[in-house]
Amino acid sequence: MRDLGAGFRYLLEGQRWVARHGKSYGFGLLPGLITLVLYAAALVALALxxxxxxxxxTPFADDWASPWAGLFRGFLTAVLFALAMLLAVLTFTAVTLLIGQPFYESLSEQVDRDLSPDGTAPESGLPLWRELWISARDSLRIVARAAxxxxxxxxxxFVPVAGQTVVPVIGFFVTGFFLTEELTAVALQRRGVELRDRLALLRSRKTLVWGFGTPLGLAFLVPFVAVFLMPGAVAGATLLARDLRGEENRDRDDDPAGALGAGGDRARP
Incomplete structure (x- = not known):
């Protein structure tokens, strides 16, 4: 339960950080807005x-007696749209991070510098094209797992009772895990942590990950909310990545204005 609370606190602290850094927040909104327009156009086309x-x-249903053909195709259309919505929620973060790689890399580095005792941030040392390739490759792998x-x-x-009660809850936790993986990847890739090691790191602290990602996944279900929360989510994920890696944070005494929030505490060794 303690890790659940810590994960949620990192989510809130990330939003607080971007609220204090208006310029970074403004630039961080652009990738989400672009992705939202693309997804909205795709969903509208699917609806039409x-x-x-x-x-x-389904040409085989052409000769079915009324109303069975209409009911069957209506059901399949609803299933198709529901799957599209689920896929949109699961992939929105991956696509937004890919589009906004330079923006979110810069934002994550600023958070690291704020927290680091020596004011530095880890750097991958890779050219931008290489970082984009790694990000796209890993995102496709995560999207495949999520799908x-x-x-x-x-x-x-479709399982009676459990399908309407237990399964949706499991779904939110699964969504939260994959959202957290995508978001922490921004900070962890700069530290040279490969996808397999990232997944192992996240699985070792599942309750911390769920505390961060599950409420974020629920919030992302509300139209347009994901766009406005993405910059803060990247900032919060950087805080969480530092915790997972056991990195030392700046003391509160070095931050009298309290600009670091809960992140000013020392990370768990």
Whole structure:
């Protein structure tokens, strides 16, 4: 329970950090806005032509008696849109981080400098094109894992009682885990931590990860909220990454204005 609270506190501290750094927050909004427009256009197109696509994909139902063909295709259209919405939630962070890689790298580095006792931030030493390639490759791997979980949970949703109670709760925790992985990747990639090691690190502190990512995933379900929370989520994920790595933070005595918030405490060794 303590780690759950700590994870949520990092989420709040990240939002507080960007609120005190207006310029970084403003630049951090741009990638989310671009991604939102792209996703909204895709979902609108699916809503307009999804039924036609389902009808094209199910020619065998053309000769079915009324109303079975309509009910069957209506059900498939609803399933298709529901899967698209789930995939949008699971991939929004990955796509936004990829589009906004330079913005979020800079923001994460600023958080590290604020917290580091010597005012420095870890650097990968890689050229930008290489960082973008690694980010895109790892994001595709995470999206594939998340998609498998999404399909599995969607199928389990048809189980009576459990499908309407237990499965949605599990789904939120799964979403929270993958969201946290994507967000902490910004800070951990700069530290040279590979995807497999990142996943092992996150699994070692699941309650901390859930405390950060699960409420964020719930918030992302509200339209437009993800855009405004993304900069603070990256900042908070940097705080969480420092905790996971056991890195020392600046003392509160060195930060009399309290600008570091809860992150001013020393990280757990």
């Amino acid at each position: 032509w999804g039924e036609d696509a389902v009808a094209w994909a 498998v979980w999404g399909v599995l949970l969607f199928a389990l949703g």
